[in-house]
Amino acid sequence: MRSALRGERDADVPCDGCTACCTSSQFVHIGPDETDTLAHIPAELLFPAPRLPRGHVLMGYDERGHCPMLVDGRCSIYEHRPRTCRTYDCRVFAAAGIEPDDDDKVLIRDRVRRWRFTFAGEADRAEQAAIAARAAATAGTAGTAGTPATNATGRAVAAVSDQAEAAPRGAEPPATPPSSSSTAPST
């Protein structure tokens, strides 16, 4: 999870057909280096990203809050999807013990509520508790370690990342939350 949050690898979320993050009125950031992605998205769907250097763009959503690249319930450019999509991991909210705070993200919230983690041992359980405590401590405040945490997403990402910096557990943190595994939500 942490390496995905850093943009170093794709997230390994077992989405199991869930498209909540594609249907929750989210702007998708695409960087100027993502030439393959940009080649697969019509230019008219993109606009300059505010407060970012030239070349950074955003893709919006339709009147239903759906990404325009979502066709028949599937990503039509999956192999070429933006880095934002490749690295998105809704389990970060569950790991931090908080929920998306945007009314447009009800589907993501519902998904987050159904995640269940299993812990390999007490150390993993304690790490998750430490992450949740970090997230709770940033409610309504600026983030820690210089990371803006003014919304739930920022707070959750900061809590997971800051805990890793404070208590590194090896060269490469586990790809899943601080547990031995996470299980797909029951439906």
Ligand code: SF4
């Ligand atoms: S580009 Fe694909 S993965 Fe990303 S939000 Fe759109 S449909 Fe979902």
